[in-house]
Amino acid sequence: MAVTLPANTQVYLNAIAARRTLYELKPELPADVTLENIQQVVQSIIKNTPTALNSQENRAIILIGDAHKKVWDHVVKAIPGENGKKRPTSARDEAYGCVIFFTEQNTVKKFQQDYPAAASAFPVAASHTTGAVQINSWTALETLGLGCHLQHYNDAVREALNNYKIPESWTVNSQLSFGIPIKSAGPKLFIENPVTIFK
Ligand SMILES: Cc1cc2nc3c(=O)[nH]c(=O)nc-3n(C[C@H](O)[C@H](O)[C@H](O)COP(=O)(O)O)c2cc1C
Structure with a gap:
């Protein structure tokens, strides 16, 4: 049964429900959105998503222009087969830019050393919190009118980033590639998946 919730x-x-995978993009920003807006959004999410x-x-960088093109071009060349090249090619040619999400592993190791009884929990927690950062960013960027899609060409991207002094x-x-969406997402199927209250 639907109940009325506070407006906030x-x-x-609504923002969570409106976030979708939007593959078809053009490499521009909406007229009222600046790169600094995107930076501020990601910065705020990195700061405020708990760890x-x-x-x-959690760490992130934003690539646009030549940097974005070079990294994705490296991915296109690194992935074998025409089919596998489809997404990285579209990221390179159709996205305005991308956010790359990282985990700073020395921090994870330090917490493992400082809390040995919980050592095995820290990499798992790091994986959870980066997921939260990624989906928070995806949702927030789409509230700016951007379209986004999430990819995992992690090894090839890491290689390409060797030129950019990333620790x-x-x-x-x-x-997370982003640009102006040129096609909305199709309908999405949902399973019956109620959250049950036990008393
Ligand atoms: C953790 C996670 C990993 C994903 N990995 C990829 C990916 O590597 N490539 C891709 O094209 N989409 C990826 N997606 C997008 C999902 O396929 C997509 O979110 C899902 O089908 C639901 O569609 P929606 O995003 O439109 O709601 C990923 C999504 C999540 C949450």
């Missing part, structure tokens, strides 16, 4: 809560839920024991191992300890988790 409903706005938040285990406030370990703060060795930053491991690549994913790439």
Whole structure:
């Protein structure tokens, strides 16, 4: 049974529901969106998305222009087969830019050393928190009117980033390409999946 929620809560839920995978993009920003807006959004999400024991191992960079093209061109060349090249080619040619999400592994190791009884939990928690950062960023960028899709060409992207002085300890988790969406997402099928209250 649907209940009426406070307006702020409903706005938040609407943003989550509106986030979709949008593959068909053009390499521009909406007229009222600047690169600094995108930077601010990702910066705020990195800062405020929680981490285990406030370990703060999430990192991100934004690539546009030549840097974006070079990294994706490297991925296109690294992936065998025409089929496999489809997504990286579209990221290179049709996205305006991308956000690359990382985990800073020295931080994770330090927490493992400092809390040995929980050592095995920190890499798992790091994986959870980067997922939260990625999906928070994806949702927020789409509220700016951008279209985004999430990819995982992590090894090839890491190789390509060797030109950009990214610390060795930053491991690549994913790439969120963004641009102006030129086609909306199709319908999405949902399973019956209720959240049950037990008393
Ligand atoms: C953790 C995660 C990993 C994903 N990896 C990829 C990926 O590597 N390539 C891709 O094209 N889409 C990827 N997606 C997009 C999903 O396929 C997509 O979110 C899902 O089908 C639901 O569609 P929607 O995003 O339109 O709601 C990923 C999504 C999530 C949440």
